[in-house]
Amino acid sequence: MSDPEAERKRDAEATAGRILVCAQKVFHEKGYDGATTREIAECAGVNIALIARYFGSKLGLFEKAVLPYLSLERFLNEPIDDLADRLADTYVNTAPKPGFDPFVVLLRSISNPEVGPLLTNALETQAVDPLARALGGGDARARAILIATQLAGLILRFRILQRGPESDAERDAIHQRLLRYLDALISDDHVQSARSP
Amino acid sequence: MSDPEAERKRDAEATAGRILVCAQKVFHEKGYDGATTREIAECAGVNIALIARYFGSKLGLFEKAVLPYLSLERFLNEPIDDLADRLADTYVNTAPKPGFDPFVVLLRSISNPEVGPLLTNALETQAVDPLARALGGGDARARAILIATQLAGLILRFRILQRGPESDAERDAIHQRLLRYLDALISDDHVQSARSP
DNA sequence: GTCTATATAATGATAGAC
DNA sequence: GTCTATCATTATATAGAC
Numbered sequence: 490m491s492d493p494e495a496e497r498k499r500d501a502e503a504t505a506g507r508i509l510v511c512a513q514k515v516f517h518e519k520g521y522d523g524a525t526t527r528e529i530a531e532c533a534g535v536n537i538a539l540i541a542r543y544f545g546s547k548l549g550l551f552e553k554a555v556l557p558y559l560s561l562e563r564f565l566n567e568p569i570d571d572l573a574d575r576l577a578d579t580y581v582n583t584a585p586k587p588g589f590d591p592f593v594v595l596l597r598s599i600s601n602p603e604v605g606p607l608l609t610n611a612l613e614t615q616a617v618d619p620l621a622r623a624l625g626g627g628d629a630r631a632r633a634i635l636i637a638t639q640l641a642g643l644i645l646r647f648r649i650l651q652r653g654p655e656s657d658a659e660r661d662a663i664h665q666r667l668l669r670y671l672d673a674l675i676s677d678d679h680v681q682s683a684r685s686p
Numbered sequence: 687m688s689d690p691e692a693e694r695k696r697d698a699e700a701t702a703g704r705i706l707v708c709a710q711k712v713f714h715e716k717g718y719d720g721a722t723t724r725e726i727a728e729c730a731g732v733n734i735a736l737i738a739r740y741f742g743s744k745l746g747l748f749e750k751a752v753l754p755y756l757s758l759e760r761f762l763n764e765p766i767d768d769l770a771d772r773l774a775d776t777y778v779n780t781a782p783k784p785g786f787d788p789f790v791v792l793l794r795s796i797s798n799p800e801v802g803p804l805l806t807n808a809l810e811t812q813a814v815d816p817l818a819r820a821l822g823g824g825d826a827r828a829r830a831i832l833i834a835t836q837l838a839g840l841i842l843r844f845r846i847l848q849r850g851p852e853s854d855a856e857r858d859a860i861h862q863r864l865l866r867y868l869d870a871l872i873s874d875d876h877v878q879s880a881r882s883p
Numbered sequence: 884g885t886c887t888a889t890a891t892a893a894t895g896a897t898a899g900a901c
Numbered sequence: 902g903t904c905t906a907t908c909a910t911t912a913t914a915t916a917g918a919c
Contacts, residue, residue: 501902520797522719526895536904541896597797599846600717609847630852631859635836635867638843642835645842649796650806655827662828670832670867698884723913733886738914 505543507533512554513589520597521551521604551604558591559608560615565623572623573671580640581664585648592641593648626677636674639667702740704730709751710786717794718748718801748801755788756805757812762820769820770868777837778861782845789838790845823874833871836864 511532515524526547530537544550564575595608621633646652654660672678708729712721723744727734741747761772792805818830843849851857869875 504902519799523797523799525893527893537895538897538904539902542902547895596793596842599842600720600794600797602716602720605847609849612847613849628856628859628863631856631863634843634851634856634860635863638839639832639836640839641842642837642839645793645796645838646831646835650802650809652806652810654831659825659828659831662825663831666825666828666832666871674863701884722911724911734913735886735915736884739884744913 501543504533504535504539508535508540508543508550509554512550513558513594516551516555516594516598517589520594521547521601522598526550548603551598552607555591555594555598556607556611558589559595559611561620562615565619569623569675573668573675576636576640576671577664577668580643580647581654581660581667584653590644590648592644596641596645596649624675624677628677632674632677636671639670643667698740701730701732701736705732705737705740705747706751709747710791713748713752713791713795714786717791718744718798719795723747745800748795749804752788752791752795753804753808755786756792756808758817759812762816766820766872770865770872773833773837773868774861774865777840777844778851778857778864781850787841787845789841793838793842793846821872821874825874829871829874833868836867840864 508529511529512524515529515532518524519528526537526540529550530540540547540550544553564572564579567575595612599605599608617630617633617637620636621630624632626632654663705726708726709721712726712729715721716725723734723737726747727737737744737747741750761769761776764772792809796802796805814827814830814834817833818827821829823829851860
């Protein structure tokens with residue numbers, strides 16, 4: 490228990506972990522450009538120099554703290570039957586819980602020329618592509634894109650612009666129509682058009 | 687014709703105009719944070735100091751160059767019958783023409799704490815509210831929000847992330863389904879649900 | 884009307900002490 | 902492992918010459 494080697498290692502890992510959590514928090518709140526390494530270090534209660542030591546650079550920290558979480562795994566791991574319900578519920582009916590939302594970070598960081606391409610690539614390989622595979626059927630990719638873009642717009646409005654529904658009735662109306670749209674896209678329903686025999 | 691007073695005035699206006707056009711171009715390409723007054727001045731062929739002289743500050747320039755154009759006037763001035771067609775055509779079928787798109791500027795600038803609130807406010811009063819009024823009928827505001835957010839997501843994907851459709855078939859599939867969605871939202875159609883008698 | 888030169892402030896990164 | 906002190910860069914804004 491008093492092995493100095495082990496203790497040094499444990500402390501270092503804990504420190505790096507605190508930096509990671511604080512990076513997620515600050516990147517979420519301010520985006521890549523707006524976040525400063527000073528604020529992240531202050532939040533973690535460590536010195537700025539440790540960020541460079543443990544993660545190389547601000548960009549390296551961003552890659553470890555944000556990119557791996559930009560996925561829909563959480564939604565695609567459960568049965569697809571009620572996927573529309575879970576998506577509509579999460580992004581319309583549920584109040585955004587404070588903390589770390591990697592998609593919010595994406596929307597707030599996408600214009601930076603260094604992280605923009607990384608975010609685009611991670612979004613494609615970890616979210617859109619898996620969603621299209623999970624959907625299957627005709628035009629799977631097109632349907633995945635429409636789902637992803639509709640959700641992105643809602644996240645933008647509700648979580649970035651902070652313009653939630655102005656009444657319960659409005660929220661219900663949005664929820665109801667969104668659910669119908671997502672259902673049609675997920676089940677490959679050609680609403681109001683010719684059906685396959 | 688050689689009135690020095692008039693000539694000074696004309697030149698000043700032309701210079702301010704060139705600054706405005708270049709500001710739109712650079713804000714479009716890099717967003718508010720990424721754009722520098724140096725680059726804007728260089729593009730316009732004038733000295734940086736003139737930006738402060740004519741527009742007070744970078745923020746003042748942004749207000750004049752971007753905020754007034756954040757509207758859907760262009761779409762709402764024509765008959766609403768084919769609004770869905772015109773929107774789907776513009777944002778899915780037509781290649782984004784280079785130049786100034788105020789909605790692209792919004793997506794690239796929204797995380798800045800100084801311009802974010804201005805953009806949010808302009809978007810609401812000049813785009814979402816007028817759209818809701820033009821739609822009319824039940825849940826007009828909810829329908830306007832779904833239209834606006836779906837389009838925002840598509841602009842994000844096609845024009846910011848630069849991920850257009852990967853084939854003509856994919857583009858057609860997106861176009862067809864988007865058109866059906868917009869049509870239902872614009873005409874207040876409750877697809878797959880009980881109809882009013 | 885326009886430009887030169889500079890003031891001021893913030894950032895990410897690093898060398899080296901403890 | 903962690904911190905102090907500092908460097909180099911880059912940004913907006915301004916005072917004053919032409």
